[in-house]
Amino acid sequence: MAHRLTKHHGLGNDFLVLLGPATALAGVGADEARRWCHRHRGVGADGLLLGATDADDADVAMTLYNADGSRAEMSGNGIRCLAQAEADRRGVTTVELRIATDGGPRTVAVAPGPDAATVVASVDMGPAGAGPAPDGPVGPLPADDDPAALALEPKETRTLDLGNPHLVLLVDDPGAVDVHRAGPHWEAAWSGGINVHAVAPTPGEADAVTMAIWERGAGATEACGTGATAAARAAHDWGLVGTEVTVHMRGGDVGVVVGERMTLRGPSVRVATVEVEA
Numbered sequence: 001m002a003h004r005l006t007k008h009h010g011l012g013n014d015f016l017v018l019l020g021p022a023t024a025l026a027g028v029g030a031d032e033a034r035r036w037c038h039r040h041r042g043v044g045a046d047g048l049l050l051g052a053t054d055a056d057d058a059d060v061a062m063t064l065y066n067a068d069g070s071r072a073e074m075s076g077n078g079i080r081c082l083a084q085a086e087a088d089r090r091g092v093t094t095v096e097l098r099i100a101t102d103g104g105p106r107t108v109a110v111a112p113g114p115d116a117a118t119v120v121a122s123v124d125m126g127p128a129g130a131g132p133a134p135d136g137p138v139g140p141l142p143a144d145d146d147p148a149a150l151a152l153e154p155k156e157t158r159t160l161d162l163g164n165p166h167l168v169l170l171v172d173d174p175g176a177v178d179v180h181r182a183g184p185h186w187e188a189a190w191s192g193g194i195n196v197h198a199v200a201p202t203p204g205e206a207d208a209v210t211m212a213i214w215e216r217g218a219g220a221t222e223a224c225g226t227g228a229t230a231a232a233r234a235a236h237d238w239g240l241v242g243t244e245v246t247v248h249m250r251g252g253d254v255g256v257v258v259g260e261r262m263t264l265r266g267p268s269v270r271v272a273t274v275e276v277e278a
Helices: 030-037 076-090 179-187 225-237
Strands: 002-011 013-020 046-052 059-068 095-100 105-112 119-124 156-162 167-171 195-201 208-214 246-248 252-257 262-276
Touching: 002 046, 002 076, 002 179, 030 046, 030 059, 059 076, 076 095, 076 119, 076 225, 095 246, 119 225, 156 195, 156 225, 167 179, 167 225, 179 195, 179 208, 195 225, 208 225, 225 246, 225 252, 225 262
Parallel strands: 013 046, 059 095, 167 195, 208 246
Antiparallel strands: 002 013, 002 262, 046 059, 095 105, 105 119, 119 262, 156 167, 195 208, 246 252, 252 262
């Protein structure tokens, strides 16, 4: 049996999307995510999004598997990609969708982007709640690791919940952080895993932060929508930015409006349509 997928990315954070009725998606899960998302032996992606188009209480019900097969509750970039795929399925360029996720329902407004392959989507991310506490202290560094290079002495730390868990670290220079080592080091203190973000105000730019990313289940990624939302909330509460925040990431920029309910605005780009074996 073959499945027809579309591939999209939100600022380089890429996803495979499979839409259909729940019965057609029932046999697809962690194993397929690991195979299809593999960078060298599959199509390649940070995650697999399944969208059930016959949900009772939403336009689409989203299930997200990370590239390692683990299941994630929510993705700010992924939900924009799913919304673009559903808009394409409907043959429209402007639509508002209610999407059910494991982190709760979200509303996504899709509008045309600068070219035919791109949309701009605004996501009602809901409130930014308190994140989980660590199960224990952050473990000792290996003897050959340099704390300065890893940026493991942040000025502030905060955990937040955007439907999935985030740890925001205020550092001097996110670009100096070795996220491949610092990310797993911090994440290890949470038995259920956590997304780790090194953040600093952007020099010379008001109401902007720059962020380096380590994502639970995906590793170092170019962008993280829920992480950008968490970073904006933390930076605002630390008194570093106002309520309309630009978050700069390696893959590009998103806008976040900080309030009782957070709003994330950014692009999704359709890359390809592919057919894969089940």
